[in-house]
Amino acid sequence: MSGLFGVIGGADCTSKLFVGVDYHSHLGTQYGGLAVLNGENRITKKIHDIQQSQFKGKFYQDLQDIEGKAGIGVISDSNEQPLVFESKFGTYALCTNGLIENKSEIASELIENGETFSEYSKDGVNPAELVATMISKGDDIVDGIGKMYDQIQGSITLLLLNKDGVYAARDRKGRFPLVVGEGDGFHAVTSESCAFSNLGLKAKKHVGPDEIVLLTEKGVKTVKKEGEDNRICSFMWIYTGFPASDYEGINAEEVRERCGKALAARDSVKADMAAGIPDSGVAHAIGYAIGAGVPFRRPMVKYTPGYGRSYTPPSQETRDQIALMKLIPNEKIIKGKSIVICEDSIVRGTQLKNYTLNKLYNSGAREIHIRVACPPLMFPCKYNLSTKTLEELAARKAIKSLEGDIKKNVDKYLDSDSDEYAKMVEWINNDLGSTSLMYQRLEDMIEAIGLPREKLCLYCWNGRK
Numbered sequence: 001m002s003g004l005f006g007v008i009g010g011a012d013c014t015s016k017l018f019v020g021v022d023y024h025s026h027l028g029t030q031y032g033g034l035a036v037l038n039g040e041n042r043i044t045k046k047i048h049d050i051q052q053s054q055f056k057g058k059f060y061q062d063l064q065d066i067e068g069k070a071g072i073g074v075i076s077d078s079n080e081q082p083l084v085f086e087s088k089f090g091t092y093a094l095c096t097n098g099l100i101e102n103k104s105e106i107a108s109e110l111i112e113n114g115e116t117f118s119e120y121s122k123d124g125v126n127p128a129e130l131v132a133t134m135i136s137k138g139d140d141i142v143d144g145i146g147k148m149y150d151q152i153q154g155s156i157t158l159l160l161l162n163k164d165g166v167y168a169a170r171d172r173k174g175r176f177p178l179v180v181g182e183g184d185g186f187h188a189v190t191s192e193s194c195a196f197s198n199l200g201l202k203a204k205k206h207v208g209p210d211e212i213v214l215l216t217e218k219g220v221k222t223v224k225k226e227g228e229d230n231r232i233c234s235f236m237w238i239y240t241g242f243p244a245s246d247y248e249g250i251n252a253e254e255v256r257e258r259c260g261k262a263l264a265a266r267d268s269v270k271a272d273m274a275a276g277i278p279d280s281g282v283a284h285a286i287g288y289a290i291g292a293g294v295p296f297r298r299p300m301v302k303y304t305p306g307y308g309r310s311y312t313p314p315s316q317e318t319r320d321q322i323a324l325m326k327l328i329p330n331e332k333i334i335k336g337k338s339i340v341i342c343e344d345s346i347v348r349g350t351q352l353k354n355y356t357l358n359k360l361y362n363s364g365a366r367e368i369h370i371r372v373a374c375p376p377l378m379f380p381c382k383y384n385l386s387t388k389t390l391e392e393l394a395a396r397k398a399i400k401s402l403e404g405d406i407k408k409n410v411d412k413y414l415d416s417d418s419d420e421y422a423k424m425v426e427w428i429n430n431d432l433g434s435t436s437l438m439y440q441r442l443e444d445m446i447e448a449i450g451l452p453r454e455k456l457c458l459y460c461w462n463g464r465k
Contacts, residue, residue: 001027001028001077001097001176001240001384001385002024002027002028002074002075002076002077002078002081002095002096002097002098002191003021003023003024003025003026003027003028003074003075003097003190003191003192004024004072004073004074004095004096004097004157004158004159004178004189004190004191005017005020005021005023005024005072005073005074005159005188005189005190005191005195006070006071006072006073006159006161006166006168006188006189006190006215007020007070007071007166007186007187007188007189007215008069008070008071008165008166008186008187008188008215008216008217009069009070009184009185009186009187009217010069010184010185010186011069012067012068012069013036013068013069013070013071013186014034014036014063014066014067014068014071015063016186016188016199017034017036017071017072017073018034018056018059018060018063018073019195019198019199020073020188020190020195020196020199021034021055021073021074021075022055022056022059023190023192023194023195023242024074024075024190024191024192024195025050025054025055025075026240026242027075027077027191027192027240028074028075028076028077028078029050029051029077030049030050030051030076030077030078030079031047031048031049031050031074031075031076031078031079031080031081032047032048032050032055032058032059032073032074032075032076033045033046033047033048033073033074033076033080033081033082033095034046034047034059034062034066034071034072034073034082035071035072035073035082035084035093035095035161036066036067036068036070036071037068037069037070037071037093037161037162037163038067038068038069039068039069041091041163042091043084043091043092043093043161044065044066044068045082045083045084045093046059046062046065046066047080047081047082050075055075069217070161070165070166070215070217071161072093072095072159072160072161072166073095074095074096074097074159076095077384077385078123078385079119079121079123079126079127079128080119080126081094081095081096081126081128082094082095082128082159082161083095083119083126083128083129083132085129085132087132087136088136089136089140089141089144089162090162090163091162091163092141092160092161092162093160093161093162094128094131094132094135094158094159094160094161095128095158095159096127096128096131096156096157096158097156097157097158097176097191097384098127098154098155098156098157098171098175098176098383098384099127099154099155099156099381099382099383099384099385100127100130100131100152100153100154100156101152101153101154101382102152102153102154103124103125103127103130103154104124106130106134106151106152107124107125107130110130110133110134115133117129117130117133127156131148131156131158134147134148134151134152135147135148135160141160141162141164141167142167142212142223142224145158145160145167145169145212145224146224149171149172149210153382154382154383155171155172155173155175155176155382155383155384156171157169157170157171157175157176157178157191159189164214164216165214165215165216165217166189166214166215167212167213167214167215167223168180168189168207168212168213168214168215169211169212169224170207170208170209170210170211170212170226171209171210171383172209172210172227172229173209173210173229173230173231173457174208174209174210174227174229174230174231174232175231175232175233175383175384175457176191176232176233176236176383176384177191177192177193177206177207177232177236177247177248178190178191178206178207179191179192179193179196179203179205179206179207179246180203180204180205180206180207180213180215180220181193181196181201181202181203181204182201182202182204182219182220183196183199183200183201183202184200184201186199186200186201187215187216187217187219187220188201188215189207189213189215192241192242192245193244193245193246193247194242194243194244194245197244203246204220205220206247206248206249207226208225208226208227208230209226209227209228209229209230209231210224210226210227211224211225211226211227212224230248230455231454231455231456231457231465232247232248232451232455232456232457233383233384233457234374234445234446234449234456234457234458235345235374235460236252237250237252237255237256237448237449238255238256238259238344238345238373238374238445239280239344239345239373239374243256243279243283248451248455250449250450250451252283253283255448255449255450256280256283256284256286256287256344256373257283257284257286257287257290258287258447258448258450259284259287259373259374259440259444259445259448260274260283260284260285260286260287260288260289260290260291260342260371260373261287261288261290261291262287262291262440262441262444262445262447262448263284263287263288263291263342263371263372263373263438263440263444264287264288264289264290264291264292265291266438266441266444267288267292267340267371267438269338269340269369269436270338271292271294271338271339271340271367271369272294272295272337272338272339273289273294273295273296273297273299273333273337273339273340274286274288274289274292274294274295274296274297274339274340274342275296275297275298275299275300275339275340275341275342276341276342276343277300277327277341277342277343277344277352277356278298278300278301278302278326278327279302280344281341281342281343281344281373284342284343284344284371284373285340285341285342288340288342288371292340294340297333298330298333299329299330299333299334299337299339299360299363299365300327300328300329300330300356300359300360301327301328301330302326302327302328303325303326303327303328327355327356327359329359329360329362329363330363331363331364334360334363334364334365335363335364335365336364336366337364337365337366337367338365338366338367338369338435339360339365339367339368339369340369340371341356341360341368341369341370341371341434342371342372342373343370343371343372343373344372344373344374345372345373345374345377346370346372346376346377346394346395346428347377347392347393347394348392348393348394349394349397349428349431349432352370352432353431353432353433357432357433357434361433367435368434368435369434369435369436369437369438370429370432370434370436370437370438371438372437372438372439372440373440373445374439374440374445374461375414375416375439375440375441375442375445375461376393376394376395376413376424376425376428376439376461377393377394377395377460377461378393378395378396378410378413378414378460378461378462378463379393379459379460379461379462379463380392380393380460381459381460382459382465383457383459390406390407391406394428394431395413395424395428397431398424398425398427398428398431399413399424401427402420402423402424402427410463414461414462416439416441416442425437425438425439442458442461442462446458
């Protein structure tokens with residue numbers, strides 16, 4: 001997943017742009033990028049690889065070289081962004097968040113029709129360049145964005161910077177958020193509302209699905225009205241989003257606490273403490289501790305924010321290295337104790353098994369009860385970059401072992417009251433080596449979020465769009 005931030009206003013917007021983009025560093029680990037429009041309507045672009053260093057360290061010196069009245073930036077999960085284009089609409093910069101499932105097919109068709117792509121890697125055409133090429137087919141930028149949405153399968157949310165200001169377009173189903181804010185003479189748009197708090201900005205509007213807004217120095221104008229079908233990603237609240245952010249006006253930290261309470265309400269384990277795997281499991285554990293009436297403690301502590309999320313890097317080797325190094329066990333807290341460990345999700349299960357549980361057991365834990373804040377992940381995400389294959393998912397590994405076929409119809413395994421579901425969870429528990437394992441029920445997770453089921457994307461759990 002990528003994080004987007006754009007701002008316009010004042011004599012120079014770059015300091016706000018720099019901090020606003022930096023507040024999305026939890027969403028991506030590959031590239032960071034800034035594009036700034038100066039008073040002469042020229043765009044300066046800066047992109048750095050941030051795999052081995054934090055965004056702020058790579059871009060701090062760049063602030064001395066760029067100045068302008070408007071800018072956009074991105075923390076990218078895979079591709080170099082933003083990109084700058086010279087087009088029939090003039091010069092503009094573009095950055096995107098999402099996944100084009102039919103990217104290869106669209107690119108091949110465009111190439112056959114004479115288009116040329118310069119931003120090409122082992123993963124194919126850069127999605128930002130592909131999106132720009134499709135937008136160029138429109139009568140204007142707004143029409144072009146609509147034509148792009150007509151072609152793609154998947155989901156794209158974008159920011160586009162040109163002499164008009166900052167265009168912000170949320171994908172047609174509203175799977176990923178955009179929030180508009182203002183204050184101190186500035187207008188801004190962000191993936192994460194938490195980016196506003198320390199910049200003197202206040203959230204004013206959650207951009208609707210399929211809506212396009214234009215930010216100018218004078219204000220914010222809707223240039224395409226929102227659609228009616230909203231299916232925002234539920235995983236934003238459970239894991240990927242920042243605790244202090246609101247999505248559709250609902251706070252991530254509060255949802256996670258409610259998830260923990262829901263797990264405790266269905267649990268009968270008597271433990272000495274509840275703990276969360278830092279950072280995203282912490283709020284779930286706080287809620288569990290409140291609901292179960294047990295102490296919340298920290299048997300494992302994350303060593304500095306410099307160690308990012310082990311979920312986001314693309315290579316297993318990098319994920320394993322982060323998982324090994326970032327959590328330090330505290331033997332004095334762990335030894336001889338029965339511990340409920342709250343986890344936001346189990347994707348592959350390898351880090352939980354090979355690093356977290358091993359550290360706890362090696363430090364003398366008597367029992368380890370894993371409580372997961374969402375149901376078993378069954379389907380790779382079709383709308384953003386996360387799990388790519390069925391083979392990666394712990395639940396599918398269990399089904400393959402039980403059935404001999406990883407692609408078997410999983411309807412019975414989606415029913416948390418079925419024998420098949422119980423056998424799947426037991427297999428995963430035995431594979432992990434935990435004392436017990438319990439997942440959140442889908443209906444409890446939906447209730448914790450607080451939106452109607454039909455307004456949530458639940459694809460990775462039930463395979464339904």
